[in-house]
Amino acid sequence: MNGAQALIRTLVACGVDTCFTNPGTSEMHFVAALDDVPEMRGVLGLFEGVATGAADGYARVAGRPAATLLHLGPGLANGWANLHNARRAHTPVVNVVGDHAWPHKPLDAPLESDIEAVAGAVSGWVRTSATSEAVATDAAEAVRAAMGPPGQVATLVLPADVSWSEARGPAEPAASRSVVAPEDDRIADAASALRSGEPVALLVGGRVVGSEEGLVAAARVAEAAGAKLLCETFPARLSRGAGLPAVERLAYLAEFAEMQMAGLRHLVIVDSREPVSFFAYPDKASELVPDGCTAHALCTGSTDPLAALASLADALGVPADAEVARAAASRPAAPSGDLTSQTMAESLARLLPEGAIVADEGNTAGLFVSGATAGCPPHDWLTLTGGAIGLGMPLATGAAVAAPDRKVVNLEADGSAMYTVQALWTQARENLDVTTVILNNRSYAILNLELARVGATDPGPAALSMLDLSNPDMDFCAIAQGMGVPAERATDAEGFTAALERALAVPGPALVEAMLPATL
Numbered sequence: 001m002n003g004a005q006a007l008i009r010t011l012v013a014c015g016v017d018t019c020f021t022n023p024g025t026s027e028m029h030f031v032a033a034l035d036d037v038p039e040m041r042g043v044l045g046l047f048e049g050v051a052t053g054a055a056d057g058y059a060r061v062a063g064r065p066a067a068t069l070l071h072l073g074p075g076l077a078n079g080w081a082n083l084h085n086a087r088r089a090h091t092p093v094v095n096v097v098g099d100h101a102w103p104h105k106p107l108d109a110p111l112e113s114d115i116e117a118v119a120g121a122v123s124g125w126v127r128t129s130a131t132s133e134a135v136a137t138d139a140a141e142a143v144r145a146a147m148g149p150p151g152q153v154a155t156l157v158l159p160a161d162v163s164w165s166e167a168r169g170p171a172e173p174a175a176s177r178s179v180v181a182p183e184d185d186r187i188a189d190a191a192s193a194l195r196s197g198e199p200v201a202l203l204v205g206g207r208v209v210g211s212e213e214g215l216v217a218a219a220r221v222a223e224a225a226g227a228k229l230l231c232e233t234f235p236a237r238l239s240r241g242a243g244l245p246a247v248e249r250l251a252y253l254a255e256f257a258e259m260q261m262a263g264l265r266h267l268v269i270v271d272s273r274e275p276v277s278f279f280a281y282p283d284k285a286s287e288l289v290p291d292g293c294t295a296h297a298l299c300t301g302s303t304d305p306l307a308a309l310a311s312l313a314d315a316l317g318v319p320a321d322a323e324v325a326r327a328a329a330s331r332p333a334a335p336s337g338d339l340t341s342q343t344m345a346e347s348l349a350r351l352l353p354e355g356a357i358v359a360d361e362g363n364t365a366g367l368f369v370s371g372a373t374a375g376c377p378p379h380d381w382l383t384l385t386g387g388a389i390g391l392g393m394p395l396a397t398g399a400a401v402a403a404p405d406r407k408v409v410n411l412e413a414d415g416s417a418m419y420t421v422q423a424l425w426t427q428a429r430e431n432l433d434v435t436t437v438i439l440n441n442r443s444y445a446i447l448n449l450e451l452a453r454v455g456a457t458d459p460g461p462a463a464l465s466m467l468d469l470s471n472p473d474m475d476f477c478a479i480a481q482g483m484g485v486p487a488e489r490a491t492d493a494e495g496f497t498a499a500l501e502r503a504l505a506v507p508g509p510a511l512v513e514a515m516l517p518a519t520l
């Protein structure tokens, strides 16, 4: 058995059985080993950002990591932005990066670079395998590191000679890291804030909002204490819809987030962090916790936040089976007339299937979708955790690999789509059940807004043309069809509803291009 085979067998033994790849010469033994270990499913992405974003989407849905296979420093760099999003989501990823054989490295061949430096900025754990005897144990360690808690990117650099040399065989899975028990002083501090009688909110995120259990635990505490229940702006996975406790997401625009938190004296934070504005703006505050409001972190990342919420409920004397308010079932009426952000949202909310996974990179044109779908049957919502656009299509791809029995709906703004549009080809090749809705406003619309917000007023034609996606207009139906995904364009509300209905009926990838106005 060679190192590559030992590595892959170890990953499979550790529960990692999917690998999103874009390989090169240094990874050829890993690729060859996929036939020796059929339990590992290789999924090819035609750009590394597709592979890394798919690994993120996969783990957010499966709850266990996928592996990637990337080609040296340049391949890693191409996939880096979506590893950044995964890092922000606390997604476990086993990021395997091939490298030159050890004796070749000092020669400074063209593809030589400082892989560990590139990996270090997005990874909680980085190791370069020294020998083919060590690689299996390294792989088991990588899986353990990726799983956290909290989850993180673990990068294993795999020199080509480590792959091709004789190995000892697969390693046993490494014992998972122990979870830290809820800390009494943090629980007591949060409980006293919630009992203070002063205006208080519970801000939840991370592992709390991805399941009914977590949402109910949070709602129980919030309701008993009369606290407002808020959710971080960009959760990795938010479970929502009819029958689930609703949480109000903090707005992206700081002005709105400030309004949501105005008057609070205490903010109890559970598996999230103190909210800050996305960017700095001249003469505006960057920290959004209001003056006079104290933030209380209920737990750190290595604690199970549900255990911490259970301790908090105990401290407050809230019964473990206390009923909580749940979102009522409702869907909007069928829209008619112009296709706008609003009517597009209403159509989608009429049709969103039960159990759908929504990969949301809708940006400005997607603004109304969250409100319109609040009463749809239960579904999961995946967001752009790290603000690096070009995640939506890969995220949808990975989610669909993880959950073949669920419909994935990818809301994808046109500008963001073009970063990783090759994901459609992977969806076609793997016959993944993804319905993509392109929100084509022919614009980097949000940047027009940001131009004014940062105080760059009176933009000239040279500036505005940097934010304009027309000339030439993109034809997303042609782009999709060119990669094997059936597609339809919609120009009014009725046409969009009909096209979306047809797309959702396809048990595989399909795309609807919604032609929207350039501004909301």
Ligand SMILES: Cc1ncc(C[n+]2csc(CCOP(=O)(O)OP(=O)(O)O)c2C)c(N)n1
Residues within 6 Å of the ligand: 081, 362, 363, 364, 365, 387, 388, 389, 390, 413, 414, 415, 416, 417, 441, 443, 444, 445, 446, 447
């Ligand atoms: C990797 C990366 N590059 C660039 C940006 C800057 N950026 C933020 S939004 C945006 C344009 C988004 O356009 P689109 O996806 O069409 O959404 P819209 O603003 O039209 O709603 C850009 C370029 C970013 N956030 N991430």
Ligand SMILES: [Mg+2]
Residues within 6 Å of the ligand: 413, 414, 415, 439, 440, 441, 442, 443, 444, 445
């Ligand atoms: Mg746009």
